[in-house]
Amino acid sequence: MKVWEIQNSYGIENLQIAERPKPVAGPGQIVVSMKAASLNYRDLLTVIGYGGGYPLPLIPFSDGAGEVTAIGRGVTRVAVGDKVCPLFFQSWLSGPVTAESRNRPLGGPLPGVLQQELLLDADGVSKFPEHLSFEEAATLPCAALTAWRAITREAPVGPGDTVLVQGTGGVSIFALQFAKARGATVIATSSSDEKLERARKLGADHTINYKTTEDWGRKARELTAGRGVDVVVEVGGENTLNQSFDAARVGGSIVVIGVLGGFSSPVMIPIVFGKNLHIHGISVGSREQFDDMAANIAKWQLKPVVDRTFPFAKLADALRLMQAGGHFGKIVIRY
Numbered sequence: 001m002k003v004w005e006i007q008n009s010y011g012i013e014n015l016q017i018a019e020r021p022k023p024v025a026g027p028g029q030i031v032v033s034m035k036a037a038s039l040n041y042r043d044l045l046t047v048i049g050y051g052g053g054y055p056l057p058l059i060p061f062s063d064g065a066g067e068v069t070a071i072g073r074g075v076t077r078v079a080v081g082d083k084v085c086p087l088f089f090q091s092w093l094s095g096p097v098t099a100e101s102r103n104r105p106l107g108g109p110l111p112g113v114l115q116q117e118l119l120l121d122a123d124g125v126s127k128f129p130e131h132l133s134f135e136e137a138a139t140l141p142c143a144a145l146t147a148w149r150a151i152t153r154e155a156p157v158g159p160g161d162t163v164l165v166q167g168t169g170g171v172s173i174f175a176l177q178f179a180k181a182r183g184a185t186v187i188a189t190s191s192s193d194e195k196l197e198r199a200r201k202l203g204a205d206h207t208i209n210y211k212t213t214e215d216w217g218r219k220a221r222e223l224t225a226g227r228g229v230d231v232v233v234e235v236g237g238e239n240t241l242n243q244s245f246d247a248a249r250v251g252g253s254i255v256v257i258g259v260l261g262g263f264s265s266p267v268m269i270p271i272v273f274g275k276n277l278h279i280h281g282i283s284v285g286s287r288e289q290f291d292d293m294a295a296n297i298a299k300w301q302l303k304p305v306v307d308r309t310f311p312f313a314k315l316a317d318a319l320r321l322m323q324a325g326g327h328f329g330k331i332v333i334r335y
């Protein structure tokens, strides 16, 4: 079977397709024939080796969808023919996050999903909603679940609440869709007016171009008649955090998720305690949260936004599109 590997050194240009033997399901294991994968910003960072990276060789990428083709002895929770997504954290099934639950993510350090046949523990998958294609389902394990956890568990939103989402990448577009489905008002930001138009078509109530409106945090507050937004889905990190504090209402929540603008930022401490802000750092979510999300996606018949799909062999082109920020929503790889 074919796999994509970061073999000897990091960099998009160093990714290689390699041949590996097909896996065999042992006791408690399953084999999933992968049909699609999706890109997350984390995968791009992994491929370019940010921060020293993982031991090589590594099969990258955490998110995908496929069909169970073999089950090992003792497996009862899934059957051959089931359509499933591998879980981002292979050992976080339910309950609050612990050190143990978050130490087995796919695509670094565990081998990732860019392999035609994927060997997993039977516990490490969930079924996805029937109305989704493999390409659409492949977007769920990291980006969607992170957005879901942010606005349903950490800082639950509903009618009467305003949510601010930053940029139009994977996490933010899912946050927009979920927040609208739950009846909240959404303010979306982007560097592109054309993408803001697309965000409006998806239901964004207000939009701000963060390139042309540098103090977009204040602008967001103005759009709530000065009160401030209830929840910020914070994916920018460097240079956005203080604006997120500015945008928030007194007693509001900032769910800290991403580092698109960089890894560190000076923080205006007085605004944090002055506004009595709640800062929630989160990393993805559990299988129980995935299943809850999947049930609601099915109930709403919600469709993930897949912007572009690339064939398996064109992985580098897909990563370069993400690096350039040329996408809206998700980029998908078809096997």
Ligand SMILES: NC(=O)c1ccc[n+]([C@@H]2O[C@H](COP(=O)([O-])OP(=O)(O)OC[C@H]3O[C@@H](n4cnc5c(N)ncnc54)[C@H](OP(=O)(O)O)[C@@H]3O)[C@@H](O)[C@H]2O)c1
Pocket (backbone or CB within 6 Å): 039, 040, 041, 042, 142, 143, 146, 166, 167, 168, 169, 170, 171, 172, 189, 190, 191, 192, 195, 210, 235, 236, 240, 256, 257, 258, 259, 260, 261, 262, 282, 283, 284, 322, 325, 326, 327, 329
């Ligand atoms: N903590 C977690 O569990 C978790 C889970 C998933 C992702 N993440 C992190 O969350 C971030 C988003 O991930 P993703 O996969 O959704 O990324 P993505 O799809 O690559 O998002 C890229 C988009 O974000 C916008 N953007 C870029 N720089 C920005 C900035 N400085 N400020 C505001 N928006 C900016 C741009 O949108 P426009 O072109 O519209 O401006 C860009 O197209 C990443 O840092 C990722 O590592 C964390």
